[in-house]
Amino acid sequence: MAVGLDEILDSVYRSQKFLRAHLNGIQGDQWDWKPYSACRSIREILVHWAEQFAKDDASLHSALQSATPNVAVIQRLMKEAGLRDGARYHQQYLDAPMDSLFPNGLPVGTVLASLSGEDNYHAGQIAFIRLATDPGWDWVKAVHQSPESTEG
DSSP: OOOOHHHHHHHHHHHHHHHHHTTTTOOGGGSSOOSSTTSOOHHHHHHHHHHHHOTTOHHHHHHHHSSSOOHHHHHHHHHHHHHHHHHHHHHHHTTSOTTSBOTTSSBHHHHHHHHHHHHHHHHHHHHHHHHHHOTTOOHHHHHHTOGGGGOO
16 A cells, blocks of 8 residues: 555644654753754754744744743744644645655655654753753653643
């Protein structure tokens, strides 16, 4: 059985949920901490994410600029942005073969599947910062006991 758009988007939604769960319990001083000057802070990671998935979402960009962002609001706005983005992809590519070309010349299936990898990469960056600033942080608990863990 071939993997279709719905299966790929489901994977993207799961990886976005995993990324958002890494924000649970974040402390104020963790938003802008960097392990090295060349690295991004958690705030910069999320601004980068928002530039990719929520370019026109002024509320998410504004919420990320707060001195200590409200995690629940950030998570909600990220979820809404991801769902809007997925709906747009669904509308544009529902009937397209996954090997048809995306505007950048790569196959649609490859581009959309890579979104999950990007979210997981950013979750890893956030996990590194969380553990570096709080060695007792339990990422398993944060991810699996997330308020979203019972949601779709």
